Amino acid sequence: MKKLKTTVTLIQAPSDVDYTCPYCGERVIQDFEEFLDDQGLSWINFSDWQYEPIKCHFCENEIEVFYEFD
Ligand SMILES: [Zn+2]
Numbered sequence: 541m542k543k544l545k546t547t548v549t550l551i552q553a554p555s556d557v558d559y560t561c562p563y564c565g566e567r568v569i570q571d572f573e574e575f576l577d578d579q580g581l582s583w584i585n586f587s588d589w590q591y592e593p594i595k596c597h598f599c600e601n602e603i604e605v606f607y608e609f610d
Pocket residue numbers: 561562563564565566596597598599600601
């Protein structure tokens with residue numbers, strides 16, 4: 541039987557996050573798992589919380605976010 545071909549796409553999980561708080565101006569670079577803990581989120585529900593505001597790691601103000609993948 542002839543072997544057929546396919547492409548397997550490896551989907552990379554995020555390792556770190558990087559954002560700058562618009563309130564206190566601090567740049568936050570955090571391990572992704574730590575970010576999820578900090579925000580009380582889990583990666584598996586990303587589709588639910590991706591449009592929810594987050595809290596700044598430093599001043600705890602709520603920030604509207606847009607996620608982009610590097
Ligand atoms: Zn802040």
